[in-house]
Amino acid sequence: MKNSQRIFASCSSLLVAALVGAACAPKDAAPVVNALEARDAWARPADSGAMSAVYFTLGNGGTESDTLIGVASDVAARTEMHVSMQQGRTMHMSQVTSLPLPANDSVSFRPLGAHVMLMDLRRPLVPGDSLSVTLSFHSGRTVEVRASVRQP
Ligand SMILES: [Cu+2]
Numbered sequence: 001m002k003n004s005q006r007i008f009a010s011c012s013s014l015l016v017a018a019l020v021g022a023a024c025a026p027k028d029a030a031p032v033v034n035a036l037e038a039r040d041a042w043a044r045p046a047d048s049g050a051m052s053a054v055y056f057t058l059g060n061g062g063t064e065s066d067t068l069i070g071v072a073s074d075v076a077a078r079t080e081m082h083v084s085m086q087q088g089r090t091m092h093m094s095q096v097t098s099l100p101l102p103a104n105d106s107v108s109f110r111p112l113g114a115h116v117m118l119m120d121l122r123r124p125l126v127p128g129d130s131l132s133v134t135l136s137f138h139s140g141r142t143v144e145v146r147a148s149v150r151q152p
Contacts, residue, residue, distance in 0.1 A: 035061035041147035048124045054116040054147045059106040068099040070136035077120035084112050125149045
């Protein structure tokens with residue numbers, strides 16, 4: 001549950017930043033930029049019909065928080081947002097329907113952490129191959145992630 005604790009901590013500091021920011025914002029402040037960006041995207045190789053996961057760093061360089069609310073890819077019959085958690089000695093994954101992305105912060109999708117799960121692949125993913133995943137945000141923005149297939 002390390003991840004959600006971190007996210008919670010970022011959210012409370014964000015609230016403080018938002019209050020302070022509102023108090024001292026200049027009259028003619030620049031328009032709000034909400035730069036969302038996925039970096040270093042990669043996916044695990046897998047056979048057709050099997051599962052794979054996509055990892056990347058999702059950055060929000062803007063001044064407004066946003067929330068990831070959807071993931072989609074045409075390489076899989078089902079694409080889900082997952083988080084991994086340890087229970088005793090085993091790792092479990094569970095689906096989440098939203099993931100907060102605070103302003104001026106980033107969230108890592110990484111092995112044993114959050115990931116985009118590709119289920120029932122429509123084609124094999126071989127090293128050197130690439131695929132795309134579309135991320136949808138609460139703000140209405142979308143981000144296209146181009147991931148290369150490689151061994152972890
Ligand atoms: Cu998963």
